[in-house]
Each structure stands twice: as C-alpha cells, then as structure tokens.
Amino acid sequence: MRPVRELRKIFGDIYYIPGRTNVGVVSRDDWCMVIDTGLDEDQGRRIFNVVREAGLRIKYIFNTHSHADHIGGNNIILDRAEAKVLAPSLESYFIENPVLEPLFLYGSHPPESLKEKFLMANPSKVDRTVIEGLDEETGFRYVSLPGHSFNMYGVISDDVFFIADAIFSENSIKKFGVIYHFNVKEAVKTLIKLEKMNFRYYVPSHFEPVSDIGSIIKVNLQSIQRVRDLIEEYTSSGISLEELFSNILRDFNLELSPSMYFLYSSALKSYISWLIDEKIIDSKFDDGRLFLYRLR
Structure with a gap:
C-alpha cells in the first residue's frame, strides 16, 4: 500500500x-x-x-x-x-x-x-x-x-x-440546535450504550476521530434534554403543533429551507412521540388543529 x-x-x-x-x-x-x-x-x-x-x-x-x-x-x-x-x-x-x-x-x-x-x-x-x-x-x-x-x-x-x-460535534449542535433523529428515544439509548464501550479510536461521520467520546456524548445528551425540556415547557398550558414548531425553531434562531423545515419537523415529532408514549403530554383536536398539552 x-x-x-x-x-x-x-x-x-x-x-x-x-x-x-x-x-x-x-x-x-x-x-x-x-x-x-x-x-x-x-x-x-x-x-x-x-x-x-x-x-x-x-x-x-x-x-x-x-x-x-x-x-x-x-x-x-x-x-x-x-x-x-x-x-x-x-x-x-x-x-x-x-x-x-x-x-x-x-x-x-x-x-x-x-x-x-x-x-x-x-x-x-x-x-x-x-x-x-x-x-x-x-x-x-x-x-x-x-x-x-x-x-x-x-x-x-x-x-x-x-x-x-450516532454522535455530533458541539459545533454541529450549536449550528443546528435540533439535531435530526428518527427516533430520539433510541438515540439516547445508543449514546448510553456507546458511553459504556471502550475502543482505542472512534470515527464519527462529521468530525475528526477521537480516542475519548465521553465528553461529547454528554453534550449530545444535554442537547436532547434541552429540546425535550422546551417541549414540556411550551405544552404546559396547551399549544398547537404549528405554534410549538414555530417557537422552538425561533428559539434556536434556525435558518429554514424546504428540506431543513421538514427535517426539523420530523425531528421534533420524534420528541413528541417520546413524550406521549411516556404519558407526559397528550394531544387533542380543536378547530381543525392538533393541540398538545402537559399531563404532568
């Protein structure tokens, strides 16, 4: 070679x-x-x-x-x-x-x-x-x-x-705010799984290889928790799905294009599924719109 x-x-x-x-x-x-x-x-x-x-x-x-x-x-x-x-x-x-x-x-x-x-x-x-x-x-x-x-x-x-x-750099998290995960609950499990592993090097797709991923795993978990906390906060008094999306995208000051809008929407729906399955929030329909509200 x-x-x-x-x-x-x-x-x-x-x-x-x-x-x-x-x-x-x-x-x-x-x-x-x-x-x-x-x-x-x-x-x-x-x-x-x-x-x-x-x-x-x-x-x-x-x-x-x-x-x-x-x-x-x-x-x-x-x-x-x-x-x-x-x-x-x-x-x-x-x-x-x-x-x-x-x-x-x-x-x-x-x-x-x-x-x-x-x-x-x-x-x-x-x-x-x-x-x-x-x-x-x-x-x-x-x-x-x-x-x-x-x-x-x-x-x-x-x-x-x-x-x-499976993990993203701190710079990517700062840039994109809401990192795309198809199933954010499973993404958390994967991060915890990786945290328990021990390899000489880890090669992520979007930043340089590293020998220790413990600190960046914590950053990823914290970013997921931040988005989850925001959704719980906004649903405390009930909010439409569209308004929830708008508030969170505005909170992170995210630039939108057609592709990015639908990626962010899909990512946020994964959080909503997670919270509904855990019976923390629920949904109802009113005046042709889907509303989300806190149960506890």
Missing part, C-alpha cells in the same frame, strides 16, 4: 478520508472496504481516486445508513470498481429507492424542491444486507446504533469503531 496525503491513518491498516462526511477505508492485503461514500458523485470520484492511488481496490462498500450524505458516491464507485454494497436491512430499501426519504419526511408525494441531493441520492443496488455481529465474509463486526436513522449500524475493525451519525 502506498502513502497518500488524503488518506489519513488512524491505526494499523485503518484509515479515513476526511470530508463533509468522513469515509472509512479499512485495508486487507490488496483490497479494502469503504465505509460510506459521501454526498455525491464528486466525493465518490475522490474516494475512488484516493484508494486507487494507494494501490488498493475497493471490494466492499458498507453504507452505515441510507441518508444521502452517506450513499451519494455509491454509483460512481460502482461504475469503476467491482464492489459489493453491504447495508443494514431496513436501510437497504431507502438506498435502492431513495425517493422514499423525501416522501417519508414530507408525508406524501414530495415536491421537486425536496428531491435535491441533500435528501435524495441516486439509487444504488445493495448486494447483501447484514446483521449485528461478526461478518464471516469480510471479517468486520457490525453494531446496531439505532436512533438517528431506522437501523443504522456502526463497524468495528480491530480497536477502531466507525460510529456513523
């Missing part, structure tokens, strides 16, 4: 290519597995060229989950390499049918403004779905990390854990 400037060594034969979405590269003899492929063809092309320059061939692509910024480079790599695409089972449906992502967020046939690359990648085949545990074919171990997406998985190689979007 030849040294390449853009291929940063983590430990042993484990590397990553830094970018808007970090891409894992784990080498085995003359082949490697690529972990996620970034947002678009440009990043996919860059990944392929970096790996080729290092003297490796891409044998496997593992998509940790189906969000566009993790699968957008799949097709350009598959056009140039005879690689197998591996993914968690539920995520595979969205990878092969990416229009499901904006449809899911919008709740119906999405307008064209939501069919942009940030939400909808080009469709990609999935050759095999994986389950949690050791993969005998590749030698890597998969770990379920639900919450941010339906059935997101991380990947362990030696003492390095690629943890996908």
Whole structure:
C-alpha cells in the first residue's frame, strides 16, 4: 500500500478520508472496504481516486445508513470498481429507492424542491444486507446504533469503531440546535450504550476521530434534554403543533429551507412521540388543529 496525503491513518491498516462526511477505508492485503461514500458523485470520484492511488481496490462498500450524505458516491464507485454494497436491512430499501426519504419526511408525494441531493441520492443496488455481529465474509463486526436513522449500524475493525451519525460535534449542535433523529428515544439509548464501550479510536461521520467520546456524548445528551425540556415547557398550558414548531425553531434562531423545515419537523415529532408514549403530554383536536398539552 502506498502513502497518500488524503488518506489519513488512524491505526494499523485503518484509515479515513476526511470530508463533509468522513469515509472509512479499512485495508486487507490488496483490497479494502469503504465505509460510506459521501454526498455525491464528486466525493465518490475522490474516494475512488484516493484508494486507487494507494494501490488498493475497493471490494466492499458498507453504507452505515441510507441518508444521502452517506450513499451519494455509491454509483460512481460502482461504475469503476467491482464492489459489493453491504447495508443494514431496513436501510437497504431507502438506498435502492431513495425517493422514499423525501416522501417519508414530507408525508406524501414530495415536491421537486425536496428531491435535491441533500435528501435524495441516486439509487444504488445493495448486494447483501447484514446483521449485528461478526461478518464471516469480510471479517468486520457490525453494531446496531439505532436512533438517528431506522437501523443504522456502526463497524468495528480491530480497536477502531466507525460510529456513523450516532454522535455530533458541539459545533454541529450549536449550528443546528435540533439535531435530526428518527427516533430520539433510541438515540439516547445508543449514546448510553456507546458511553459504556471502550475502543482505542472512534470515527464519527462529521468530525475528526477521537480516542475519548465521553465528553461529547454528554453534550449530545444535554442537547436532547434541552429540546425535550422546551417541549414540556411550551405544552404546559396547551399549544398547537404549528405554534410549538414555530417557537422552538425561533428559539434556536434556525435558518429554514424546504428540506431543513421538514427535517426539523420530523425531528421534533420524534420528541413528541417520546413524550406521549411516556404519558407526559397528550394531544387533542380543536378547530381543525392538533393541540398538545402537559399531563404532568
């Protein structure tokens, strides 16, 4: 294997290519597995060229989950390499049918403004779905990390854990305020699960690898609690769903676009489900609107 400037060594034969979405590269003899492929063809092309320059061939692509910024480079790599695409089972449906992502967020046939690359990648085949545990074919171990997406998985190689979007940096939390989680209750469980683990390095998708994630886990948990507390506060005297969304988005001073509005709305609905299931808030309909109110 030849040294390449853009291929940063983590430990042993484990590397990553830094970018808007970090891409894992784990080498085995003359082949490697690529972990996620970034947002678009440009990043996919860059990944392929970096790996080729290092003297490796891409044998496997593992998509940790189906969000566009993790699968957008799949097709350009598959056009140039005879690689197998591996993914968690539920995520595979969205990878092969990416229009499901904006449809899911919008709740119906999405307008064209939501069919942009940030939400909808080009469709990609999935050759095999994986389950949690050791993969005998590749030698890597998969770990379920639900919450941010339906059935997101991380990947362990030696003492390095690629943890996908299970945690976010403090800068991202400050910027976005309400971090997107499909199931925020499960996201909390995943954070607590990670807190109890011990690996030499952790590789998140959106900030640099670290050897200790304890402090950033606490920041993530605190950010989730802050949003939950706001919802409990605003529902104390009853509030419409639309007004609740407006108040929270305004509290965080968040910039909106069609895609960001529906991402934030979906994220906030996950908190609402969590609080309803715990019988802390409930809902009722009045004058054609959904109202939320505190039970205790």
